[in-house]
Amino acid sequence: MGYVTRIVIIGGGPGGYEAALVAAQLGAEVTVVDCDGLGGASVLTDCVPSKTLIATAEVMTNFDSSYEELGIRVEDSTHDPDDPARVVGVDLGKVNRRVKRLALAQSHDIAASVTRAGVRVLRGRGRVEPGQGPGGSREVVVTPTGDGSSGAGGTSAQPAAEERLTADAVLVATGGHPREIPDAQPDGERILNWKQLYDLEELPEELIVVGSGVTGAEFAGAYRALGSDVTLVSSRDRVLPGEDPDAAAVLEDVFRRRGMNVMSRSRAASAKRVGDRVEVALQDGRTITGSHCLVAVGAVPNTSGMGLEEAGVRLKESGHIWTDKVSRTSAPGIYAAGDCTGVFALASVAAMQGRIAMYHVLGETVTALNLKAVSANVFTDPEIATVGYSQADVDSGRMDAWSVKLPLLRNPRAKMQGIRDGFVKLFCRPGTGIVVGGVVVAPRASELIHPISVAVDNNLTVGQIANTFTVYPSLTGSIGEVARQLHTRKTAEDA
Secondary structure (H helix, E strand, O other), X not given: OOOOOEEEXXXXXXXXXXXXXXXXXXXXXXXXXXXXXXXXXXXXXXXXXXXXXXXXXXXXXXXXXXXXXXXXXXXXXXXXXXXXXXXXXOOHHHHHHHHHHHHHHHHHHXXXXXXXXXXXXXXXEEEEOOOOOHXXXXXXXXXXXXXXXXXXXXXXXXXOOOEEXXXXXXXXXXXXXXXXXXXXXXXXXXXXXXXXXXXXXXXXXXXXXXXXXXXXXXXHXXXXXXXXXXXXXXXOOXXXXXXXXXXXXXXXXXXXXXXXXXXOOOOEEEEXXXXXXXXXXEOOOOEEEEOEEEEOOOEEEOOOOOOOOOOOOOEOOOOOEOOOOOOEOOOOOEEEOOHHHOOOOOHHHHHHHHHHHHXXXXXXOOOXXXXXXXXXEEOOOOEEEEEEOOHHHHHHOOOOOEEEEEEHHHOHHHXXXXXXXXXXXXXXXXXXXXXXXXXXEEOXXXXXXXXXXXXXXXXXXXXXXXXXXXXXXXXXXXXXXXXXXXXXXXXXXXX
């Protein structure tokens, strides 16, 4: 482990708390400085809450879309026979109370794990002082938040006054916050960002979602499933412009079939309250109205006011921290992990960056971050899961690969479950048949992507996947079938 023993981590999200656990296990003296509660936005206001809400929406969608085909009889006298698509309703207040309860419980669990490991947790905001001390040490100044609370996790100690910490290494893992449109400022009642949605007690009658990236698409799909009339405003040609185009096309078709108003090539200029309504003005002069508006136009890194540039940390034009593949910044002794780096806005990547940083700091064997092994998921219905090289990489010539796409409609298990939308797509190298990427569009695609991730990470071939048993009937059978088709093509090319 060498001489490095004192670690200060600023930020208690996945990048911070995972790094703290690793460093503590390796014998370091670890202090986490956190102002919101352990777990960070991922647990308290972002990933865990949104996926909990989506879980409720998913149950409703699955029942609504398949109960008749599966032969389920509904004998509820309150059911409107003229509206067969809406058999069940939702108590949004109850849903949101459950969302916040589960998020807080998860934060408590993380805090308990961290403190059991011997990590000191301070509630406050951290600032890195310029320059280095003897032996290259760094100094972090912790300022109390001033609210007197102990944080959402409930186990942190708030310093009574400003406290100075000396560290042999500092990890910055401060995450990000919702980006705002200057003329569409959230008020927490009718104009909302994604952090404020969980305070709603009643389901929005007409929800306008500004932004068709991952966050916008997930919430638009969820609230449509819960019963809101949803208008999705997309500045691009299609929803999810950063995802596989075939996958995005399937999702947009599903959205439209379920009654969502998808407005492509429409950029929002402003949003304002007009009584109990919201007016959203588009840049082309059109105006749309709804009862509520969700602004989901990306995130801004939490890097300002921390003394980073004065300490020698290079920031990108976007405000994100530049890091190398072992999480080092441009300043000696300072590392960074998570959304504040702009690498991938995924909790799994943040956690890996944090762990890599600690392994590197403490002299352990370390493997550089490999983004091509990262699996990601969009929690819409159907879900979209990806790993490795993409269709865009193939189309642009960055990767020479073959691909085969197999619709789930041909899968026997999908037929049994009433699944009509989705597909499995694999990419492999022409000469070797090594799997270099994949896309799954399906219910629980987040689970189905794992065997493809294993293949990508371990350089497995389509032949190896094709010759591996799959359960019959199962959705994973489609992964085996796609691999067989690619293997047959390779065999024919080699002959």
